[in-house]
Amino acid sequence: MVSNASDRPIIGISTYVETASWGVWHREAALLPTTYVDAVHRSGGVPVLLPVLPDEPDLSSVDALVFAGGADIDPARYGEQPHAELGPTRPPRDCWEIRLLRAALDRDLPVLGVCRGAQIMNVALGGTLHQHLPELVEHREHQPEPAVFGSTKVDLRPGSRIAEILGERVEVPCYHHQAIDEVAPRLEVTGWADDGTVEAVELAGARFALGVQWHPEEGTPGSGTVDDRLFAALTAAAKEVRGDHRA
Structure with a gap:
């Protein structure tokens, strides 16, 4: 239990940009699953929602970032033409999150990329994506049906940061039809599904990425x-940042 709210690190979470309905309204919104x-x-953090903005990111008040899931990334970002099975894209969000990630890494802020967030990390640092994973692995277990999470067993590389947090084999909830293809030069693959799909990446030398x-x-x-162990580890790293700010 965290007793002092001022000790809780501020953790920014990137938001979706979607048309949504609430009350009598049906309009574009910045939103996020609770x-x-x-x-x-x-996990002991104060969540702050970060909407898509045209400005340069100002992360002076944020101690860590979570890059949330969401729509497919525009393949133009990594020099490819759209696949026939490409889902809806959100180019302004792609642009914003790539700038947000680079700004966070420049400040050595802790970063956790979730699903699309991991893909953003890879694309922002020079990697590519499989645009339609079922074509490669010949099954749909990573996204069994609309709005239904699948379950994937993942092997994590011994000695990696993520294996220190979760152990060397975990079963996890998943929902994606894309995945990392060519790995960005600065990233290390530290987790794989049984079918070979890249499931975890880390940025060597970073405080937490x-x-x-x-x-x-x-x-x-x-x-x-x-x-919650990944969020707890992110929060622990964010507390280090908060301590640095106060020093």
Whole structure:
């Protein structure tokens, strides 16, 4: 239990840009599933939602970032033509999150990329994506059907940061039809699904920069249990940043 609210680090979470309905309204909104907010709060952080903006990011008041899931990334970002199975894209969000990530890494702020967030990390640093994973792995278990999370077993590289947090094999909730293809030069692959899909990447030398292809903010199908260990590790790193700011 955190007793002093001022000791809780500020953790920014990137938001979706979607048309949404509430009350009598149906209009474009900056929104986020509350599962992200709850995971950050349970882990001792203060969640702050970051909308897509045209400005340069100002991260002077933020101690860490979560890059949330969402729409497919525009393949023009990594020099490819759209695949026939490409889903809806959000180019302004792509642009904003890439700038946000680079600004965070320049300040050595802790970063956790979730699903699309891991893909943003890879694309921002020079990697590419498989635009339609079922074509490669010949199954749809990573995204079994619309709005239904799948379950994936992941092997994590011994000695990696993420294996120190989660152990060397985990079962995780997933929902994606894209995945990392060519890995960005600065990233190290530290997790794989049984079918070879890249499931975790880390930025060597960073204070804390992890990307996972799954959704740690969601409960694992079948058990409903939410594993907050990645958010707790992010929050611990964010507390270090907050301490540095006060020093």
